Amino acid sequence: MKNKWSNAEQSVFIGRLNSLVQKGYSLDEAIRFLSLQAAQKRRGDYHFCLMELKRGTPFHQVLQQLHFHRDAVTYLFFAEQHGDLAFSLNESSQLLSRKHEQFIKITRMMRYPILLIFIMMGVLYVVQHIIAPQFLSVYQSMNMKPSPLNTVLLASFQFLAAASFAFPVLFLLAGSFYFLSYRRKPPAQQMNMLMSIPLVKEWVKLFNSYYISLQLSNLLKAGLSYYECLVTFREQSLYPFFSEEANTMINRLKKGDRFEELFAQPHYDPQLAEIAAYGQRNGMLHREFYTYSQYTLQRLEEKLSSAAAFIQPAVFTSVGLIVLLVYLSMILPMYQMIDQI
The missing domain is CATH 1.20.81 (Receptor-associated Protein)
Structure with a gap:
């Protein structure tokens, strides 16, 4: 092992x-x-x-x-x-x-952009610590002042260099928060924190809906009642949130809530409650849950592919703009010096 x-x-x-x-x-x-x-x-x-x-x-x-x-x-x-x-x-x-196919696909898509990012970090370092000081010393020796555009370019490089080297710090802080704070919170609080993040909550809702609908489908198909299905969920320990969620659902059932009302929660896809009601009406709830889970899985995969497809051109565009700034930072001071001669 x-x-x-x-x-x-x-x-x-x-x-x-x-x-x-x-x-x-x-x-x-x-x-x-x-x-x-x-x-x-x-x-x-x-x-x-x-x-x-x-x-x-x-x-x-x-x-x-x-x-x-x-x-x-x-x-x-x-x-x-x-x-x-x-x-x-x-x-x-x-x-x-x-999961393996998605990992390979995303790895291939991001390999070149990540390499470009590291190259551009090196370029920014060279521009800030070697090229910019050289031009500034030339300006001083010729008793010239940088043009406003050159000043803006040099300031932008300082900002980009600081931002690029701030990413490791932010990553370290995020990791510290995850291990020292987030993981120690109860599952319900963890879910509330995830649902408060705009770009993350849609993924969380789809995953929660996919997971619970698929497993409930299998349990219902085996002949278990709603109550027995939820008891089974409560007994599993690999997803603590669903264990607590099942316990809450059991208590709501005892109070008289309808089964489909259990899924009318912000951490589930709104369609899940509708699917539960529809499946109960036609007596094929296990089939409807399973079909819905497969559609939800497809939606998750499409969102993942869309995110990866957006990140790659965004990185390429950012790198292209940085290359343009590097080019301008070297060419414009030369033109200014020629004009002063």
Whole structure:
């Protein structure tokens, strides 16, 4: 267990497990079969899985100890509640595969812009500490004053250089706030903080709606009542917010609130309550929840792609403007000196 599994490796492992389980293999038989083909560095993990399963450890806890992705682990936790292991293995594999594909896509899109940013930080440093002082010394030796435009350009470089080197400080402060303050707050307060961030709250609402609708769909399909579904949510510990949320929903049900009213909350997509009401009317709530969860997942992926597509041209535009400023900062002082001669 010394080598962390990448998302791609986790996806392949769970996908192969799903294929073998669908062919009639038991879980331990499937893991034993896959261990025969595993790389040497992974065989210890396969042996660990088999030993823990023999001790009666739930499969989701085994994967949690192997540091598998939290989403995949929660899928398997709910699979143990509704009994459809093959379906949950398939969903987990697809989710991890999508996450890996999105990571690769975004990495490829951002690789060149990030390289340009570091190059431009170096250029700004050279302009501020080498080129600008040289021109200023020439101005002084020729008893000239920089033109207003040159003064603005030099000041802009000082500002850009300070801003570029402030990013690591801001990143450090954000990390300190996350580990020292945010993580120590109760889940409900964490959610309220996320919902107060304009650009983040839409992502949070979609993820919350996707996650709860998908898991409720599987539990309802297995024949559990609304109350039993929420009790299952309350028992899971990987997403503490949903554990507290389920407890709140149970109390509201006891007070007489309708099931669809439970989702009329600011941290859910407004469509979720409508889907819940519609599914209850036609008696196919599990189907409506599942279909809605897949559409919501597509919306999340589209938002991620749109954000990445916006960031890349924004970086290119910023770099282009900085290059133009560098060019002007070198050319304009030369023209001014020529005019003074």
